Amino acid sequence: MLVLSRKESQRIRLGDSIVVTIVKIGGDKVRVGIEAPDDVLVLRDELEAWDLPAGPAGPGAKPDAQIAAA
Structure with missing residues (x-):
């Protein structure tokens, strides 16, 4: 496991797209x-561990983003 220290507004890049x-x-x-x-x-x-249904956002949706937006 890599452990990093970061301050507010600092970023970490994972591969090319995250x-x-x-x-x-x-x-x-x-x-x-x-x-x-x-x-x-x-x-x-x-x-x-939850068995999340596809729901209105469809497969591949980001459940946490939907929860935060609610």
Whole structure:
């Protein structure tokens, strides 16, 4: 496992098409933004065990982005 220290607004690039940005740090929480192609599923680890239906957004949608937007 690679462990990095980052400050707010700093980014981490994964391959050619995924960018992780540290959006905000406050107290014991870090807000992270993830930019990824539509065909890459971005999912919090605790949701991995769920059997998520395709739903209105269709297959390949980013469930966490939908949750945050709600």
